[in-house]
Amino acid sequence: MTKLVASLVLLAGVATACASSPQAAGGKVSVTAAFYPLAFVAERIGGSAAVVTNLTPPGAEPHDLELRPSDVVAIRDARVALYLRGLQPAVDDAVKTFQDPTRAFDALSLITPRHLGDGSVDPHFWLDPTLLVTVAAAVEQRLEKAAPASTGLFQHNLTQLDSELAQLDRDFRAGLANCARHEIFTGHTAFGYMAARYGLRQIGITGLNPEAEPSPKQLTQIIQLARKLHPTVVYAETLVSSRSVDAVARAVGAKVAILNPIEGLLPAQRNAGDDYLALMRQNLRTLQEGLSCRS
Ligand SMILES: [Zn+2]
Incomplete structure (x- = not known):
């Protein structure tokens, strides 16, 4: 009996360790990004301390993306899951199953969304570089929480990315x-x-x-x-x-x-x-x- 309880406790321990493991293999933070601009931000900020999986394959259209089973596994195991609510219902459903909702991050929650005449939300915020700056800062915070030991790297990378986006914004305004x-x-x-x-x-x-x-x-x-x-x-x-x-x-x-x-x-x-x-x-x-x- 004692042995059985011990085994169960051990199993529970292993399960918990998997579910809450803050870092992917090799000590890197595992991140899923629902589509390219979010993956770009995560890769730039996470640098060598993150492994970023882009759920939208190269050349595919992200609207109404369908997930492969391996994507669902990647989302389930990710320490940080970046997405944009309403753009890809399959991703919305996958993050809804998270027991720890802080692992999921909806980029749209940070900005004032634009609406079209029919009331639908316009997801394409990243085409304004200043909005991508806002989202990048929040992604950095999430990565810090997931891997505090790499805080210095994340902050450095964020500063660098911010200045490149600010320059891009200046060039657009002038141009x-x-x-x-x-x-x-x-x-x-x-x-x-x-x-x-x-x-x-x-x-x-x-x-x-x-x-x-x-x-x-x-x-x-x-x-x-x-x-x-x-x-x-x-x-x-x-x-x-x-x-x-x-x-x-x-x-x-x-x-x-x-x-x-x-x-x-x-x-x-x-x-x-x-x-x-x-x-x-x-x-x-x-x-x-x-x-x-x-x-
Ligand atoms: Zn679009």
């Missing part, structure tokens, strides 16, 4: 200060936070979820607006192609250029060493050209 046009026609309404920060007006063609094409009536209205505003460029995105974007561009004789919502990296971008900062700078150059900005 978009003197433009002939301010309207951006975008496939996928992902640029609301960016537009709000830098004085642009976004006219979304396909809606918040890039797979939702507009109705024929909506498309006609967008084309009418485009005929009035005569953009020379209409913006498509990397991960999804859109007939509607092409239709708007054809109707007004505009070019189609790529404005990247940075929801994920294509394998080629990852291999080329591109990251959030590099892709945002590409976006800035694309906007400056399309809006005829003087620098």
